Amino acid sequence: MINEAPTNLWLMIIALAISAYLLKMFGLVVLGSRQLPKVFDRCLGLVPAALLSALVLKDTFSVGQSLVVDARVAGFLVAVIAAWRRAPLIVVVVLAAGATALLRAI
């Protein structure tokens, strides 16, 4: 699964920890109550929508660089329905994993 040495994963984790902290700290402590341009604010607010949607599709329909349709699709569909009906996360994950596992077993 991991193509690189575990050390590289450690380096990524450290870099990410520092970056995440600096982002939080910069807004709270350094920039103070300065106002960001509205457009900037709005675009940053849209990052989760854009990236989470991309991540869902990547994790459901791809293996490496190939697009594939496999047992994960069942879990995906179940998760969408469950999340739409506002089921708690643990229920969504268990139902989705169950659907995928079931399809693999038969």
Added chain:
Amino acid sequence: MTELRRVVVSSLTLGGAVGIFALSFGVASVSAGASVWQTCALSLFVFTGASQFSAMSVVGAGGSMLAAYGGAVLLAARNLVYGLALSSSAKSMAGNLPRRLFAAHFVIDETTALALAQSSPRFRKVAFWTTGIGLFTFWNLGTLIGALAGTAIDPQKFGLDIAFPAAFIVMLVPHLRSKLGRQAAVLGGVLCLVSISFLPIGVPILIAALAVLVGVRNDQ
């Protein structure tokens, strides 16, 4: 006093719910190839959920560390906006500079939402810290338990490779309430799917970030 209790109870309830989220992060992260220590380090020191999920999702798919880092940082960037939103209350919530530097670690979706929901500085302080510390505790406990459980089972057999997308779907739903959010989600998804076959693994996630530009034109 009852008002204070209400603030504390809602903060701790949220913390408990987030612990469940962390459980699935722990399981998914070790399934993606991280060790228990690495998984716990992510929750302790990165401590911003969507970024952690995103980084390990890219790593697990075989993407480069740089691509994993890039997507995660983009998702962490909104914490800058949260910090700004909280900054006018920073002194009353945290006090002197060292304390504010410590408080910065807890500037995330939930602490910002609950702190800003309070009208008085005193309640804002209580909400920020009970949410921050409570959530940090549950998040890390959940991660550890999930990671330990994840090493004990075969992720493929139990369909746990779906844990990442399932969690992403749950995180995505609230962002689909606004029209701009839906546009960004659709465009981000399309950009990712069309670029997946010819760009290195994980890079399509960065390309998807271009979808936020729908926010440039639209005023609403």
